[in-house]
Amino acid sequence: MMSRQELIEQIKKKKSFLCVGLDPDINKIPEFLKSYPDPILEFNKRIIDATQDLCIAYKPNAAFYEAYGIKGLQSLIDTYKYLPKDCLSIIDAKRGDIGNTSDKYAKAFFDEQSGGMSFDAITITPYMGNDSVTPYLAYEGKWVIILALTSSVGSKDFQYLQTGDGYLYENVIKKANTWAGADRIMYVVGATKSTEFTNIRAYAPDNFLLVPGVGAQGGSLEEVCKYGITKDCGLIVNSSRSILYASNGEDFADAARAEALSLQQQMQAELEKAGIL
Numbered sequence: 706m707m708s709r710q711e712l713i714e715q716i717k718k719k720k721s722f723l724c725v726g727l728d729p730d731i732n733k734i735p736e737f738l739k740s741y742p743d744p745i746l747e748f749n750k751r752i753i754d755a756t757q758d759l760c761i762a763y764k765p766n767a768a769f770y771e772a773y774g775i776k777g778l779q780s781l782i783d784t785y786k787y788l789p790k791d792c793l794s795i796i797d798a799k800r801g802d803i804g805n806t807s808d809k810y811a812k813a814f815f816d817e818q819s820g821g822m823s824f825d826a827i828t829i830t831p832y833m834g835n836d837s838v839t840p841y842l843a844y845e846g847k848w849v850i851i852l853a854l855t856s857s858v859g860s861k862d863f864q865y866l867q868t869g870d871g872y873l874y875e876n877v878i879k880k881a882n883t884w885a886g887a888d889r890i891m892y893v894v895g896a897t898k899s900t901e902f903t904n905i906r907a908y909a910p911d912n913f914l915l916v917p918g919v920g921a922q923g924g925s926l927e928e929v930c931k932y933g934i935t936k937d938c939g940l941i942v943n944s945s946r947s948i949l950y951a952s953n954g955e956d957f958a959d960a961a962r963a964e965a966l967s968l969q970q971q972m973q974a975e976l977e978k979a980g981i982l
């Protein structure tokens with residue numbers, strides 16, 4: 706469990722708002738790891754060891770584990786258990802379903818006695834509305850991270866639709882703000898949408914934003930900070946492939962660290978510029 710205040714303290718302590726995305730791809734991980742009983746777990750452990758002092762969150766994306774069936778689920782559970790307690794643990798599951806089904810998803814990812822995992826936060830797609838989200842909020846202290854404006858090209862298909870009083874993504878934020886406060890809800894906003902951050906902040910002035918898209922997708926950390934940073938930082942910026950696959954040789958963990966360090970140093974400069982440090 707990590708409260709908003711604890712998250713802010715970690716950001717100040719580590720001078721970082723970096724989230725390392727744990728999206729392991731068996732075709733991209735170094736060859737020598739493949740002789741280990743669980744190459745994905747081994748890969749993740751070494752990435753975590755190399756980056757944990759530089760980041761404040763880890764975000765395994767469920768798809769990268771579910772793709773490998775039962776073995777993948779075990780890798781996810783063992784990865785969860787290895788995550789450092791001073792980092793926010795986010796399962797990027799993008800779930801969303803009717804209430805009794807959401808109950809089961811919440812149990813899978815939040816109830817360690819049941820599913821073997823108890824992440825601090827989960828990503829949720831809001832399309833099915835209030836009853837699809839409230840089951841996650843029933844878990845005290847857990848975060849719900851709602852997809853608002855995604856980094857994808859396809860975000861224009863629905864998220865920018867005019868809905869009478871603004872874009873659909875604006876209305877998603879306005880509505881979700883009525884379900885819980887900025888101590889329980891974050892929003893996903895893609896780094897590729899940096900020009901929208903000023904607008905997003907009009908609707909979500911205090912919420913933390915989980916921002917994927919820096920690195921492989923070409924989003925600019927500087928632009929995100931220019932329009933999105935708040936007095937409490939308010940940003941968790943994720944990068945997955947640019948860190949994980951900085952090298953596919955024996956030096957992959959060192960290369961991942963160098964990439965994470967470069968992002969952390971840029972973040973420190975942004976925190977100083979914003980008067981947070």
Ligand SMILES: O=c1ccn([C@@H]2O[C@H](COP(=O)(O)O)[C@@H](O)[C@H]2O)c(=O)[nH]1
Pocket residue numbers: 726728766797854855856857893894895917918919920921922943944945946947
């Ligand atoms: O709008 C979104 C929402 C989620 N993601 C996820 O974040 C990471 C990004 O990975 P990179 O390798 O740094 O591009 C990945 O797990 C996505 O599924 C996103 O990119 N955009």
